[in-house]
Amino acid sequence: MSPRKAKSEPASVFSPELAARFDALVKKYPVSRSALIPMLLYAQDEVGYLSNAVVAEIARRIGITELEVRNVATYYSMLRFKPAGKYNIQVCTNISCMLRGAYEVYERFREELGVGPDGVTADGLFSLEEVECIGACCWAPAIQVNYEFHDEIKPDLVPGILGAYAQRVEDRAQDPDKDA
Amino acid sequence: MRSESRIGPRTRIKMPRLVSHPDEVKIVSRRFGMGATDIDRYIELGGYEAAKKCLAQGSDWIVEEMKASGLRGRGGAGFSAGMKWSFVPKQSAKPKYILVNGDESEPGTCKDHLIFLHDPHAVIEGTIIAGLAVGAKMGFIYLRGEYRYLLEITERAVTDAYDRGFLGKNIFGTETEFQIITQTGAGAYEVGEESALMESLEGKRGVPRIKPPFPAVVGLYGGPTVINNAETIATVPHVITMGAAAYAAVGTPRNGGTRLFCISGHVERPGVYELPMGYNLKKMIYDVAGGIRGGRKLKAVVPGGSSTPVLLPEEIDIGMDFDQVGKAGSMLGSGGVVVIDDQTCIVEFALRTISFYAHESCGWCIPCREGTDWLKKSLTRFHAGFGSKSDIDNIQHLAENMLGRTFCPLGDAAAMPTIAFVKKFRQEFEDHLNGKPCPFAREGVPQLTVV
Numbered sequence: 001m002s003p004r005k006a007k008s009e010p011a012s013v014f015s016p017e018l019a020a021r022f023d024a025l026v027k028k029y030p031v032s033r034s035a036l037i038p039m040l041l042y043a044q045d046e047v048g049y050l051s052n053a054v055v056a057e058i059a060r061r062i063g064i065t066e067l068e069v070r071n072v073a074t075y076y077s078m079l080r081f082k083p084a085g086k087y088n089i090q091v092c093t094n095i096s097c098m099l100r101g102a103y104e105v106y107e108r109f110r111e112e113l114g115v116g117p118d119g120v121t122a123d124g125l126f127s128l129e130e131v132e133c134i135g136a137c138c139w140a141p142a143i144q145v146n147y148e149f150h151d152e153i154k155p156d157l158v159p160g161i162l163g164a165y166a167q168r169v170e171d172r173a174q175d176p177d178k179d180a
Numbered sequence: 181m182r183s184e185s186r187i188g189p190r191t192r193i194k195m196p197r198l199v200s201h202p203d204e205v206k207i208v209s210r211r212f213g214m215g216a217t218d219i220d221r222y223i224e225l226g227g228y229e230a231a232k233k234c235l236a237q238g239s240d241w242i243v244e245e246m247k248a249s250g251l252r253g254r255g256g257a258g259f260s261a262g263m264k265w266s267f268v269p270k271q272s273a274k275p276k277y278i279l280v281n282g283d284e285s286e287p288g289t290c291k292d293h294l295i296f297l298h299d300p301h302a303v304i305e306g307t308i309i310a311g312l313a314v315g316a317k318m319g320f321i322y323l324r325g326e327y328r329y330l331l332e333i334t335e336r337a338v339t340d341a342y343d344r345g346f347l348g349k350n351i352f353g354t355e356t357e358f359q360i361i362t363q364t365g366a367g368a369y370e371v372g373e374e375s376a377l378m379e380s381l382e383g384k385r386g387v388p389r390i391k392p393p394f395p396a397v398v399g400l401y402g403g404p405t406v407i408n409n410a411e412t413i414a415t416v417p418h419v420i421t422m423g424a425a426a427y428a429a430v431g432t433p434r435n436g437g438t439r440l441f442c443i444s445g446h447v448e449r450p451g452v453y454e455l456p457m458g459y460n461l462k463k464m465i466y467d468v469a470g471g472i473r474g475g476r477k478l479k480a481v482v483p484g485g486s487s488t489p490v491l492l493p494e495e496i497d498i499g500m501d502f503d504q505v506g507k508a509g510s511m512l513g514s515g516g517v518v519v520i521d522d523q524t525c526i527v528e529f530a531l532r533t534i535s536f537y538a539h540e541s542c543g544w545c546i547p548c549r550e551g552t553d554w555l556k557k558s559l560t561r562f563h564a565g566f567g568s569k570s571d572i573d574n575i576q577h578l579a580e581n582m583l584g585r586t587f588c589p590l591g592d593a594a595a596m597p598t599i600a601f602v603k604k605f606r607q608e609f610e611d612h613l614n615g616k617p618c619p620f621a622r623e624g625v626p627q628l629t630v631v
Contacts, residue, residue, distance in 0.1 A: 037325075133288075
């Protein structure tokens with residue numbers, strides 16, 4: 001790498017840990033572009049969404065254009081270009097979940113959170129999303145909060161679930177080393 | 181409900197409920213709930229012996245054994261795994277690859293979820309064996325993005341296998357090389373289609389490729405590629421251990437072994453049950469899964485994931501193997517048995533099904549892109565009570581014109597169930613006519629919104 005190019009590179013938008021992980025990821029595959037989708041997802045996990053800066057840095061790291069990155073990112077439904085809540089609640093309403101009351105669960109989340117589809121609560125803590133099958137059909141209705149599965153949800157379990165996540169934020173504020 | 185369990189030294193996760201029934205024949209699921217994510221425990225339970233045996237026996241023996249086992253692809257198409265492997269050319273200028281499809285996204289299907297959760301080493305061992313069979317030095321295990329916790333379990337298992345020398349330059353102390361790379365998706369049903377899966381793994385949009393050439397000849401990065409479902413691959417070590425003949429004997433003719441059936445919907449005991457191929461569907465619902473929830477009556481069964489045509493109660497006295505379900509006018513598909521009771525609106529069910537396919541269509545082929553969208557619009561309007569009688573025929577006509585007119589099977593997957601719903605439940609469609617409210621609308625139950 002020429003000194004001039006290194007100088008023109010902006011500082012990384014990622015944490016040193018994630019930047020190191022990405023250094024390894026682009027070398028992991030026979031073709032570096034194979035790292036694109038994992039990088040987008042891991043970047044989103046850390047930054048919250050695919051900001052312009054995230055797209056630019058991933059494009060640079062892989063050596064493709066920003067347009068190519070956007071072209072791919074827009075295809076995948078888990079990837080987003082605006083922030084979600086700290087805890088993104090994804091209610092599966094596909095057939096197996098629907099048959100066992102997923103829409104009642106979804107409605108209850110809407111009521112409790114006071115947000116509509118893809119809405120984010122004012123405090124930024126929660127967002128709500130109706131999603132397609134998440135592969136938990138035999139434990140329906142199922143939801144995912146970020147990557148955590150919750151099975152066999154009934155509407156009256158909803159306040160408890162929300163309370164537990166809100167509590168987690170408070171616990172972390174008091175003890176930052178505690179597991180997220 | 182999930183019970184708390186420790187998977188590794190640091191991670192505490194909640195496990196989905198496991199079920200059992202006396203009729204189960206546990207082959208693929210025999211290590212479920214036994215702590216086999218731990219490599220020592222896996223070895224203690226007989227793990228990695230099949231890979232060693234295959235190293236000693238050589239590629240031709242493995243392929244013949246797989247052919248003789250009658251093991252057919254568990255992703256849905258039901259193609260003979262041994263045949264698929266035999267199509268890979270022996271000599272190839274480009275590297276050959278094994279690609280394990282863990283994109284499990286067919287609504288009604290959650291079997292691979294349990295395989296990766298309880299027995300990731302079986303997938304790794306199966307991948308090694310597939311590699312030995314076709315002469316590949318590298319395998320990829322692709323999991324859908326939603327399965328992050330399963331990816332972490334699998335990645336730990338892969339690392340452990342490297343540490344033991346089961347993967348790497350000299351596997352099991354031999355001159356043979358085999359590497360495994362794990363990969364995550366980011367939310368796309370279409371990526372479960374084999375050529376779209378390769379596109380995704382190459383860092384592109386999950387749009388399928390035109391076939392031929394088939395992946396066995398020109399696949400990932402242009403090299404010959406074997407693509408198998410995660411359940412198929414996890415079955416491979418068991419076939420080798422049991423012997424092909426013993427495995428084949430468990431199932432019905434041309435349908436070797438067992439299948440992980442995911443029974444969901446309106447049954448008393450939903451769950452993933454491992455039953456012999458050819459097990460009676462009626463018995464599966466009423467005996468294994470405890471019958472219809474709340475003593476209600478059965479209305480319909482989707483036998484193999486949301487893309488398979490619905491069966492009526494009088495059509496379910498059949499053996500669940502690829503051939504018998506095919507003869508009954510449906511498909512065994514991915515093993516997702518969705519049971520529907522008499523309180524369910526089939527129009528709404530059809531609408532929810534087509535909404536899914538409209539959401540997931542990659543948009544490349546016009547019959548699929550426009551067809552799923554129009555079917556969704558028609559059914560939305562219809563279910564809301566604004567349908568006309570000609571809509572019923574139009575829905576069927578539209579779906580029939582999607583069949584076989586797309587590059588990948590997603591168009592068919594959307595059309596086939598729609599046609600069956602209209603044909604078999606025409607009366608229920610007619611009941612929605614003339615502005616009548618949905619006959620199944622209940623107080624306090626929200627009407628279907630659309631994703």
